[in-house]
Amino acid sequence: MKLIPARFMIARARASGYLSSGGHIVETTSGTFGLALAMIAAAQGYRLTLISADTLIDRTLRCRLELLGARLEVVDDPDGSGAQSRRLERLQAVREKDAGTFWPAQYDNPDNCYAYGRLAEWFVRQVGQVDCLVGCAGSGGSLCGTAAILREVFPELVVIAVDTPPVCSSGHQSWPRKFG
Template sequence: MSQRKVLDSISQLERPRIVQLRPNLFACCFQLMKLLPARFMLDRAEDRGELGAGNLICETTSGTFGLALAKLGAIRGYRVKLISDPAVDPYLAARLKSLGADVEIVAKPAGAHGFQAARLNRLREVLDTNPGAYWPQQYDNPDNPLSYSLVAENLAELVGQVDCLVGSVGSGGSMSGTARFLRDVFPALHVSGVDTHGSVLFGQPDGPRTLRGLGNSIIPDNLDHSQFDDVHWVTAVEALTAMHKLHIQHGLFMGPTSGASILVADWMARTSPDKIVVAMLADEGHRYFQTAYNDTWLASLGGATEAQPTNPITISSPLEPSDRWSRYRWGRREKDHYQISEQRIAS
């Protein structure tokens, strides 16, 4: 049996469950969202002859894309080296290593672009000394957003009319890709991107981010700004409060970025009862059990996890200071709107 056939036996893991939370609100729940683009990228690389049996796959990641690559590498017999930084969750790092991945942590940031630049610099060193190694480049590889045609197809078939799509933005692949394909069917689709304060993706200055798994310090090629009607910036405490409510009220055990997405999607469903809203929920909560689901860890963030706002404030510019859930009407503008500084690192 071929490697591709073996993979088919577990490929259902990449398909989301569609759960109806209220008459006009649906959750598109992934066990591990990044498994879909990672599998698609490797398939395309194999088909193009860029990736062969036993080759080295090397990527910079501190999140679930690394977990997806580690799983696929173990199944298909590839060597996997992941370059990360001290922010990587230690339980995730241990899981990556248990799957056979070589995890290297860069110790120091590099200039204005911080650990993102340091990780990329180290990645290039590894690639230079390993001819034939494959770099998926999740931020810039067009196969990333292309893979989400499957998700758009599932939503159109299982939900029917989709009026509003809501989801967190990091690499840009999931939301840009799903929105692009859904608009072929539903041209009036409203798309809301969910970011966090300190992320440069939609015009804010680079800064520290407590909420991990979304946002970025660089602007990926895969982020298509023209797909987004509005942008929401959510704090860690607001996202985690919504995540816990999702678990308690609906039994969905999801991660922090899912909390950020459901916070915004629930508001849209409440304020637009005639619209069908879909929230993209990126991964389950198991790897956050010692952090986001731990009361001691939550207390260390500061701020109560109850009495959080149920509505955003609307701001007039991405540069307008705010320390709470904020919304800006982006209007499907290109990435140079408000003179977003080009902070991505040349690859």
């Protein structure tokens, strides 16, 4: 699912001149968006630096990312919270070192939502009237983006966001993640 916004954001950055051929991409990630970026970077010849926390990236995912050519920087996360502020500090240091670096900024980039326009169109072609959309919360990009487009056609659309606890964005306390 994260290939949709990753591909869209990279294409938009390329078209607008924010990312040049063979350029450098940097992003903070807990995994899936980083994996999507790694696949695109490998296929299209971009350099990629991903920043994560030691509690977010397991050995299997780390190996996959590195095999795809991503440079992975991992910060300590002693309290198991995801160390987002440390990750963002490291990301800024990478950007300052390499001024031409493109940061997709998945949580703040409106293209994260806009990328799902085609998915919304596909839903309408497949099922016609859409009354309710149920989806995972995650970063909110896929669900909100798809819902925003669908609501243009179906203003009464009901949206139900589903996520596993703890959902920190909903005010719940974070706890350490466990790798299976």
